[in-house]
Amino acid sequence: MSATHQHRLLVVDDEPDLRTLYELTLLREGYHIDTAGCVDDALLLLQEHAYSLVITDMRLPDGTGLDLIRKLEADRRSERSIVITAYGSAENAVSALKAGAYDYLTKPVDLKQFRQVVASALAQPQLPASAPAAISHTLRPPTEATPQPTQLSASGQASSALARLVGTSQAMQQVRILIDKVARSMAPVLIWGESGTGKELAARAIHDVSSRASKPFIAVNCGAIPEQLLEAEFFGYRKGSFTGANEDRDGFFQAAHGGTLFLDEIGDLPLPMQSKLLRAIQERAVRAVGATNEIHVDVRVVSATHKDLQSEVQAGRFRQDLYYRLNVIQITLPSLRDRKEDLPQLCQRILDRISHDAGMDVPATLSANALNALTHHAFDGNVRELENLLHRAVALSNHNTLEAEDLGLPVHPAAAVAAEPTSDIPAAVTTADVTPAHTEPEAAPLPSDLASHLDRIERDILIRALEKHRLNRTAAGASLGLSLRQMRYRMARLGVNVGPEGVTIGERFDPDHDCE
Numbered sequence: 001m002s003a004t005h006q007h008r009l010l011v012v013d014d015e016p017d018l019r020t021l022y023e024l025t026l027l028r029e030g031y032h033i034d035t036a037g038c039v040d041d042a043l044l045l046l047q048e049h050a051y052s053l054v055i056t057d058m059r060l061p062d063g064t065g066l067d068l069i070r071k072l073e074a075d076r077r078s079e080r081s082i083v084i085t086a087y088g089s090a091e092n093a094v095s096a097l098k099a100g101a102y103d104y105l106t107k108p109v110d111l112k113q114f115r116q117v118v119a120s121a122l123a124q125p126q127l128p129a130s131a132p133a134a135i136s137h138t139l140r141p142p143t144e145a146t147p148q149p150t151q152l153s154a155s156g157q158a159s160s161a162l163a164r165l166v167g168t169s170q171a172m173q174q175v176r177i178l179i180d181k182v183a184r185s186m187a188p189v190l191i192w193g194e195s196g197t198g199k200e201l202a203a204r205a206i207h208d209v210s211s212r213a214s215k216p217f218i219a220v221n222c223g224a225i226p227e228q229l230l231e232a233e234f235f236g237y238r239k240g241s242f243t244g245a246n247e248d249r250d251g252f253f254q255a256a257h258g259g260t261l262f263l264d265e266i267g268d269l270p271l272p273m274q275s276k277l278l279r280a281i282q283e284r285a286v287r288a289v290g291a292t293n294e295i296h297v298d299v300r301v302v303s304a305t306h307k308d309l310q311s312e313v314q315a316g317r318f319r320q321d322l323y324y325r326l327n328v329i330q331i332t333l334p335s336l337r338d339r340k341e342d343l344p345q346l347c348q349r350i351l352d353r354i355s356h357d358a359g360m361d362v363p364a365t366l367s368a369n370a371l372n373a374l375t376h377h378a379f380d381g382n383v384r385e386l387e388n389l390l391h392r393a394v395a396l397s398n399h400n401t402l403e404a405e406d407l408g409l410p411v412h413p414a415a416a417v418a419a420e421p422t423s424d425i426p427a428a429v430t431t432a433d434v435t436p437a438h439t440e441p442e443a444a445p446l447p448s449d450l451a452s453h454l455d456r457i458e459r460d461i462l463i464r465a466l467e468k469h470r471l472n473r474t475a476a477g478a479s480l481g482l483s484l485r486q487m488r489y490r491m492a493r494l495g496v497n498v499g500p501e502g503v504t505i506g507e508r509f510d511p512d513h514d515c516e
Helices: 016-028 039-048 065-074 090-099 111-123 170-182 199-209 227-235 271-283 309-314 320-326 340-357 368-375 382-396 413-419 450-468 473-479 484-494
Strands: 008-012 032-036 053-057 080-085 103-106 189-192 217-221 260-264 300-305 329-332 496-499 502-505
Touching: 008 016, 008 039, 016 032, 016 111, 032 039, 039 053, 039 065, 053 065, 053 111, 065 080, 065 090, 080 090, 080 111, 090 103, 103 111, 170 199, 170 329, 189 199, 199 217, 199 260, 199 300, 227 271, 271 320, 309 320, 340 368, 340 382, 450 473, 450 484, 450 496, 450 502, 473 484, 484 496
Parallel strands: 008 032, 008 053, 053 080, 080 103, 189 300, 189 329, 217 260, 260 300
Antiparallel strands: 496 502
16 A cells, blocks of 8 residues: 555535545545534544644634644644634634644645645655644753753754754753744744844754754855846746856745745845745745746745844835744744853853864863953853854863963953962961951952943943844833833933844933934
8 A cells, every 4th residue: 555545634624625625636546535614523433543733724613723733733743734714814723733733724725736736745754643842832941840842853863063052051942942932843033132142053053953853954045146136046046037147047936845944034025036936935836037937845944134124114114914824933042141040061062062173182161361351251152152253262271171362352350369279378478477368359340430330330230231132122122121212211311222233332422411
């Protein structure tokens, strides 16, 4: 018996004509089909049989398709699900994917696309009937009662990309759990994070953990492609379609067929290309430049940006409908300064890799002073900046144990005191000459200009709050107990500006004295 004939599918729709159409279409493909006209009938069939796939309409007489999907999730069943929703109902599609549906179709259903989506869902390996608790709807840090994410690819091997997401902080644990969950479906994922936080690494982890792991992972930097070449690069072109097109060439979508297409810095795409990308995602088909026919593509789209796309939508620089299509599930990567507890493990992992690449017999390590200096560093460039610091230190240092000076960072006073060995105290010194252990350390010198000193402290706090809240002044102000008006006043007084390039320091403006 062929693999096709082994699949049993459940079709749920309250319209008899449509139910018959779907049933006949799938019977011709060789599947075993059961049908139901409402949620209750579907649940009875699910009690009696195990299915490879459940195809359900969104609107049903006694509930919705989401009720069925949530029941499958709650019972931890192995069936994948596809939802059929009304045309243009992006909210329903998003809700279905978030609830755990593998994919969705919009009415009126194109039967060719219908067969392709069903074949794609059945081609992916099914999950075991007892799925890990990490895929439940409530995200929480792993504990003894919460199993860790599977961290397994389709081949059963540990995911290299997921393993490279180093850190035991609560933020990174939640990232891993969410990656493990979203990898199960076709739901588009938007990864948000500052530059250098590892967005492509997270995208690769989603691909590695998913059932698409054996298929291509195509990474594209949207901001690095000239605007006039975007369509040809994304969708391919045919020979003679423009000057220089000397042969047929596939685009990124065709190259990623069956796998994952990662669109980095999606916020840099110009509006005309955004429209074409939206159509390709909706129709699951692309037309190469110079071609007359569209071709179907089976691609899971994962995108990433450091921009606030919601603000870009409000400013008219990003299409709202594309934003909703891409942002079905959002994964936020924490900045390095928000997970400093991961520094020791992260530094050693990077140093081990650098030492191995450099052919060093003994891996480089960090002294207590160096680690303390890194802990007090701001890391505006996040993990990428950390890697650069460690690369430079290993290259320029003459010893295996790196000091703060090797990193080009100042030695923090507390670390310097802790690092002084007690054996350096001369034997002739009496106990009366040694400062008692309980004596308070010498106080820091008083500032010569108190107003400027306080302004610097306040400016630093404002900048940190703005960066933490993605340059949103309202949210940053609220986190500090300030209204938006108070936040604007303090930013103006201290010369803190927010623009496309991020937070900058400019000319100060004191509303109390500079107004006429």
